[in-house]
Amino acid sequence: MSKLIIPRKTVYRLSLYYRALQRARANRVETVSSAALAKAAGVKPTQLRKDLTYFGQFGTRGLGYNVEQLSARLTDVLGTTRLQPVILVGAGNLGSALLKYPGFAKEGFEVAAAFDLNPSRGRAKELGVPVLPMTKLKDLVHEQLVKMAILTVPAHVAQEVANELIEAGIMAILNFAPIILQVPDHVVVNNVDVAIELENLSYFIQ
Amino acid sequence: MSKLIIPRKTVYRLSLYYRALQRARANRVETVSSAALAKAAGVKPTQLRKDLTYFGQFGTRGLGYNVEQLSARLTDVLGTTRLQPVILVGAGNLGSALLKYPGFAKEGFEVAAAFDLNPSRGRAKELGVPVLPMTKLKDLVHEQLVKMAILTVPAHVAQEVANELIEAGIMAILNFAPIILQVPDHVVVNNVDVAIELENLSYFIQ
């Protein structure tokens, strides 16, 4: 379905809209205007409307959008993307914190397992997922058809571990190591880098 | 200095270049070509060169860039932005993990203090910074001229806490809560949202 090309930035914003809609739904709101929804998502109303036109018309002119209905359509577009199993590699401070973060399940991702060079240090019980040695990586990825990995290892081993992940069949990496990973074309990487975000912020408050 | 307008995305990439240069320097490399540096930063060579032209010429044609020199110039452009004091608000799992993350100091940021509704739960000793109650926020921000904050509180209180931060004089917020903060124009916000990054990744591996 929808093999229409949706711009990269639009896809990103769809997630924001979806979140805002869930909040509206939780508040028993039935209808939202593009102005209201856009505000909740931090964008301009015209942008929101334009984004939605990439996959159809949902609004009622003079009224706004039906929360349920738009929500359902967004699930449909982003939909198959949810409920994916994910693995986390590197159960240090940051990795452990992410594992304990309640937002994953809520947003539709399940952490199938965590991997670490030293599996004992993260106790599975406390973290709520199995913590396995790297040698088990390939098997688990194949068995559970895992395509995505969260990488929270130190920078100096990140590339090496990323190679192992790709070798094992991982297609998408959410990389927290402060280094740009070199990967083949079929692999997607998103980076999360706290230091760079801070640096960026500070530039704009001169 | 340099009130020339540097595009937002360029500023972001300058941080990547700077990092890559530090690694090159650590390896005693004296000269890099735009091709090599661009690869390390994950961009195209022409993009790197164009980015650098916003604030001067540094390269030697036929040779490349002097690592020291370019590095110094980048420090200069991003420079005053470094070594800023930062506060962290919300010393839960994620907040504590970030405090223990060694990357801050290395990248030139110092966490002046952490704040929490329940200061006892994060022991200052373990975290390496004072953990204070929210009532001390305003005083510390004023005393230490803090302009930036890392926000790692639960989503349902994020807006409220952000308001307090802004009220206290904070100008820039690195927000980890999965919600779009409504802030006045003079305040800058960057969002880090793991769930959305995952969702985004998964869309692109259909």
Place this chain on the structure above:
DNA sequence: CTGTGTGAAGGCTTTCACAGCC
């Protein structure tokens, strides 16, 4: 009269192509 849908315009970034220097 309110609020959506959308072609067209505008603005911002990236990429190209090649001139210029070592």
Place this chain on the structure above:
DNA sequence: GGCTGTGAAAGCCTTCACACAG
């Protein structure tokens, strides 16, 4: 020959302006 610097072109994304529906 190798590699930088850069105007021009292309591409992408956002915003505008307004037609149109309820």
